[in-house]
Amino acid sequence: MKKIIFLILITLFLSACALTVKTNPTSSSGGDGGVFISADRGATWQQKIFVSQTQQKTVTIGNVDVAFFYFHPINQNTVYMSTLSNGLWKTDDLGETWVQTSFKSGNVTGFDIDPKNPDIMFVGYQNTVQKSIDAGKTWEVIYTNQPGNTINQVGIDSYNDQNIFAATSGGVLLKSEDQGTTWRILKQFPNKNLKRLIILKIDSHIMFLITQDGILRSNDNGVTWSDTMTQALNKVTALPINDFIFTDRNPSIMYVASNNGIVKSKDGGSSWVVVPTVIPAGTVPIQSIAINVYDENEIYFTAGSTFYKSQDDGTTWQTLKNVSSSRLFKVIAADPKKAGTLFLGTLLVKKNMTNFSENYQTEFEKVLEHLKTDLQTIRTGRASPAIIEPLIVDAYGTPTPLIQLASISSPEPTQLFIQPWDANLLKSIEKAIQTSNLGIMPVIQGAGMRLNFPSLTEERRKELIKLMHEKLEKAKIAVRAVRENIQKSIKQSESAGEISEDQKTLELKNLQTKVEEMNVQIEKIGQQKETDLTTI
Numbered sequence: 001m002k003k004i005i006f007l008i009l010i011t012l013f014l015s016a017c018a019l020t021v022k023t024n025p026t027s028s029s030g031g032d033g034g035v036f037i038s039a040d041r042g043a044t045w046q047q048k049i050f051v052s053q054t055q056q057k058t059v060t061i062g063n064v065d066v067a068f069f070y071f072h073p074i075n076q077n078t079v080y081m082s083t084l085s086n087g088l089w090k091t092d093d094l095g096e097t098w099v100q101t102s103f104k105s106g107n108v109t110g111f112d113i114d115p116k117n118p119d120i121m122f123v124g125y126q127n128t129v130q131k132s133i134d135a136g137k138t139w140e141v142i143y144t145n146q147p148g149n150t151i152n153q154v155g156i157d158s159y160n161d162q163n164i165f166a167a168t169s170g171g172v173l174l175k176s177e178d179q180g181t182t183w184r185i186l187k188q189f190p191n192k193n194l195k196r197l198i199i200l201k202i203d204s205h206i207m208f209l210i211t212q213d214g215i216l217r218s219n220d221n222g223v224t225w226s227d228t229m230t231q232a233l234n235k236v237t238a239l240p241i242n243d244f245i246f247t248d249r250n251p252s253i254m255y256v257a258s259n260n261g262i263v264k265s266k267d268g269g270s271s272w273v274v275v276p277t278v279i280p281a282g283t284v285p286i287q288s289i290a291i292n293v294y295d296e297n298e299i300y301f302t303a304g305s306t307f308y309k310s311q312d313d314g315t316t317w318q319t320l321k322n323v324s325s326s327r328l329f330k331v332i333a334a335d336p337k338k339a340g341t342l343f344l345g346t347l348l349v350k351k352n353m354t355n356f357s358e359n360y361q362t363e364f365e366k367v368l369e370h371l372k373t374d375l376q377t378i379r380t381g382r383a384s385p386a387i388i389e390p391l392i393v394d395a396y397g398t399p400t401p402l403i404q405l406a407s408i409s410s411p412e413p414t415q416l417f418i419q420p421w422d423a424n425l426l427k428s429i430e431k432a433i434q435t436s437n438l439g440i441m442p443v444i445q446g447a448g449m450r451l452n453f454p455s456l457t458e459e460r461r462k463e464l465i466k467l468m469h470e471k472l473e474k475a476k477i478a479v480r481a482v483r484e485n486i487q488k489s490i491k492q493s494e495s496a497g498e499i500s501e502d503q504k505t506l507e508l509k510n511l512q513t514k515v516e517e518m519n520v521q522i523e524k525i526g527q528q529k530e531t532d533l534t535t536i
Contacts, residue, residue, distance in 0.1 A: 031062025066345025124151030
């Protein structure tokens with residue numbers, strides 16, 4: 001009996017161990033995306049996606065697409081995270097556990113907390129501004145915009161928290177002077193999407209609006225705006241903007257990340273200079289950039305699925321592929337209260353292509369069609385109009401294909417007759433035939449021209465077969481050129497995080513298979529043409 005009880009206890013113990021391992025909240029089964037956190041300035045990263053666990057399953061946020069992070073102004077361990085389609089999340093233990101807020105779906109586009117009274121919060125959600133006075137437990141809609149016009153950003157005046165601002169996708173900047181009870185239009189920007197609103201904390205008179213084509217700046221709390229920053233950014237080709245960052249300690253130093261690279265300003269945006277990185281300009285978009293607020297010489301950025309770090313103000317860069325995710329690194333944020341702590345958010349890019357070579361099928365087909373047309377110009381033992389149709393004729397100073405100038409018929413197997421629509425072009429047509437490699441002397445008959453094709457000599461057949469093989473080789477070179485373009489596209493997509501490394505390998509393999517198939521088709525076309533040439 002004791003042995004039986006002992007065996008039962010051992011079995012239960014092993015079962016419990018197996019259950020713990022199976023439900024590891026940071027396992028790959030939870031998705032390789034979501035949130036990654038570094039506590040040592042990006043040297044190492046840990047995926048922080050745990051939500052809850054039961055005996056049946058582990059719930060994680062490993063598959064969410066991150067829009068932005070927001071650090072609580074008072075509580076050091078509290079961070080909010082907005083997602084593109086899974087609502088707003090919150091952690092009170094610096095990422096160890098995430099809890100979904102009342103916004104359980106969609107994209108919370110704007111979020112701000114009153115630093116004087118952190119129980120008061122505002123969000124921009126779809127076409128509404130909503131307010132909470134109990135730290136997010138309940139929410140009230142305090143403004144509804146026109147349908148289709150999103151509230152992209154909300155912001156609180158740090159000096160006068162009665163002033164609340166809201167930027168919309170329809171180009172309207174709204175202001176409330178009573179914490180959201182009433183609203184008015186502060187400024188309208190026709191044809192602009194006000195993507196972000198940033199209010200300087202140390203001087204709320206200074207505000208920035210990020211639009212689809214630049215940065216607008218106000219020095220009078222949003223009353224008037226200037227586009228001088230946009231004009232300066234245009235000079236260094238830094239538009240459109242993917243990210244814009246500065247520190248509250250030294251807001252005159254700014255960085256802008258774009259598809260073309262990174263630029264920096266030391267005078268509050270009046271002038272900008274390019275910051276050299278290890279990425280050639282315009283190859284891989286710079287998604288996000290962050291500054292260590294405790295050491296402004298240390299800056300970070302993400303591009304594709306790679307994290308980059310500089311400790312000398314961008315003079316040299318470290319390329320760190322130390323984040324275990326194949327997804328696009330969409331957001332990088334430096335914790336303003338914990339030196340060296342970084343948050344990284346990912347995005348799964350669903351590229352609309354199952355096979356790159358299929359997308360270039362038209363280019364491959366063009367190569368084959370051009371080859372077939374080109375081979376028709378090589379005569380065989382039988383006269384065919386296709387032999388002379390593409391000949392270029394000087395028609396009143398304009399190079400024109402013969403087929404556009406005359407009708408061509410084959411009255412006999414070894415004879416062609418050309419009937420120009422304008423008899424004045426006979427001499428030009430005759431010259432074009434004489435200077436071609438057909439080896440035929442045209443005979444003018446009235447308003448037309450007759451071509452007699454003699455039987456091919458053995459020597460001539462060999463010359464034409466050699467010419468045919470030259471055309472086949474040109475077609476293979478054209479196929480290789482198409483392949484190089486596709487290879488470049490595949491590698492750029494992998495660098496930008498649009499496809500994984502495994503998918504890149506698969507696509508390159510599929511591409512090579514397609515190229516081999518094309519070469520087989522070229523050889524078959526050549527074999528058929530050679531048969532025609534050798535047939536007497």
